[in-house]
Amino acid sequence: MPKKVRLLVGTKKGAFILDSDEARRDWSVTGPVCEGWPVHDLIVEPESGAILAAAGSPWFGPAIWRSEDGGSSWTHSSAGLTYGDGADPITTVWSLATTPDGGIFAGVEPAGLFRSDDGGATWRHIEGLTNHPTRPTWGPGAGGLILHTIVPHPSDTDRTWVGISAVGVFETRDGGDSWVPRNVGVRAEFNPENRFPETGQCVHKFAMAAGEPETLYQRNHCGVYRSDDGSETWQEITGDLPTDFGFSMVTHPRDADTAWLIPLSAPDQGRYMPDAHAAVWRTHDRGASWICSDAGLPTHDAFLSVLREAMARDTLDPVGITFGTSTGQLWHSSDEGRSWRMITDTLPEIWGVEAVVVEA
Amino acid sequence: MATVLLPRSLLALFPGVEKRNDVTGATVGELISGLDASVPGMRDRLVEAGPRLRPHINVFVDGEPADLATAVAPASVVHVLPAVSGG
Numbered sequence: 001m002p003k004k005v006r007l008l009v010g011t012k013k014g015a016f017i018l019d020s021d022e023a024r025r026d027w028s029v030t031g032p033v034c035e036g037w038p039v040h041d042l043i044v045e046p047e048s049g050a051i052l053a054a055a056g057s058p059w060f061g062p063a064i065w066r067s068e069d070g071g072s073s074w075t076h077s078s079a080g081l082t083y084g085d086g087a088d089p090i091t092t093v094w095s096l097a098t099t100p101d102g103g104i105f106a107g108v109e110p111a112g113l114f115r116s117d118d119g120g121a122t123w124r125h126i127e128g129l130t131n132h133p134t135r136p137t138w139g140p141g142a143g144g145l146i147l148h149t150i151v152p153h154p155s156d157t158d159r160t161w162v163g164i165s166a167v168g169v170f171e172t173r174d175g176g177d178s179w180v181p182r183n184v185g186v187r188a189e190f191n192p193e194n195r196f197p198e199t200g201q202c203v204h205k206f207a208m209a210a211g212e213p214e215t216l217y218q219r220n221h222c223g224v225y226r227s228d229d230g231s232e233t234w235q236e237i238t239g240d241l242p243t244d245f246g247f248s249m250v251t252h253p254r255d256a257d258t259a260w261l262i263p264l265s266a267p268d269q270g271r272y273m274p275d276a277h278a279a280v281w282r283t284h285d286r287g288a289s290w291i292c293s294d295a296g297l298p299t300h301d302a303f304l305s306v307l308r309e310a311m312a313r314d315t316l317d318p319v320g321i322t323f324g325t326s327t328g329q330l331w332h333s334s335d336e337g338r339s340w341r342m343i344t345d346t347l348p349e350i351w352g353v354e355a356v357v358v359e360a
Numbered sequence: 361m362a363t364v365l366l367p368r369s370l371l372a373l374f375p376g377v378e379k380r381n382d383v384t385g386a387t388v389g390e391l392i393s394g395l396d397a398s399v400p401g402m403r404d405r406l407v408e409a410g411p412r413l414r415p416h417i418n419v420f421v422d423g424e425p426a427d428l429a430t431a432v433a434p435a436s437v438v439h440v441l442p443a444v445s446g447g
Binding site for chain 2: 035078
């Protein structure tokens with residue numbers, strides 16, 4: 001059966017859908033959808049194939065959008081997406097993830113976690129995270145106090161990891177009732193009096209290794225890390241990467257040793273690709289070494305930045321890698337990151353990219 | 361019943377809803393709740409935790425700026441307008 005690769009792209013001015021065949025050379029662009037709302041993240045619900053979009057309108061507030069016809073028509077809901085009238089309003093939805101038992105998690109700003117068990121029609125607050133004893137100490141990163149990463153365990157429905165900026169990684173092993181900070185070994189260089197606090201680390205993104213639920217790769221404000229014990233401890237694998245900083249990271253769908261990321265210049269030096277030389281780095285040995293790839297990318301005057309959700313991989317063989325820039329360029333590699341082509345340079349500011357493979 | 365006039369960008373979120381709506385209520389908050397009863401989800405688009413009108417939503421009752429507690433007469437005309445903001 002022929003397959004189609006679909007890129008779901010969230011931008012500051014709506015979401016876009018790009019389709020290609022398995023060659024991934026020519027792409028069609030549809031959009032904007034979601035009425036031009038700012039969209040941070042898009043996912044596909046595995047069972048139904050429905051597209052879900054995490055959004056927040058400056059005028060109309062936060063919502064999760066849903067399309068059951070491939071993006072032609074959409075509904076939206078934020079029913080239950082509130083901390084209550086006495087608390088700070090939720091401004092936007094930052095992240096989505098499906099659970100192995102058919103649920104959907106949503107991470108929001110200000111940081112918190114919600115769950116839907118009816119396809120996104122209604123939401124309930126996971127109070128155990130918000131009620132964590134460290135909550136009064138949580139502080140925002142430059143992007144706000146946001147819950148931006150959700151990684152459910154692929155088979156154990158009681159286990160989920162979340163990432164909050166600038167607070168760190170938390171894990172639950174009881175379905176969300178209680179949460180444990182998981183930041184041991186992760187630096188917080190911006191806190192010189194305590195470089196290794198319990199919380200306060202600025203996690204930017206993390207992802208699970210293929211077939212190894214206890215192995216997680218983390219892209220942090222201060223370096224890159226891997227955990228081999230389900231996040232209980234982290235080992236730094238920044239190695240010879242050109243900088244400590246960056247936002248995005250993806251892992252291989254079948255090879256636990258392989259991951260990709262895009263280093264950026266330091267926070268006070270522009271947060272663009274180092275020396276304005278565009279490059280994607282990958283490891284094939286769990287972070288012991290890193291390989292730079294710039295074939296096809298601009299090697300000078302490339303003042304490009306890639307945000308935390310704006311990198312994705314598909315599941316074909318060879319794997320396709322896509323990243324979007326904050327200046328509206330979308331780049332793709334159909335050979336696992338060895339060479340790159342630009343799909344388009346005319347989208348709005350790109351915030352999120354997801355890649356899915358569907359039957360044509 | 362008061363007449364509530366909704367903006368295009370809000371109508372786009374609720375296919376089939378008309379720009380002009382006759383709604384029963386003694387305050388702006390009651391009108392919005394009345395709208396929500398017939399158009400589920402409408403209140404969430406206009407009201408945030410507090411409860412209060414979202415920061416970039418303006419409501420005018422008979423030409424005067426209003427909030428959720430503003431009284432509404434049966435013959436009132438209520439405009440809901442998104443603020444001129446963005447980039």
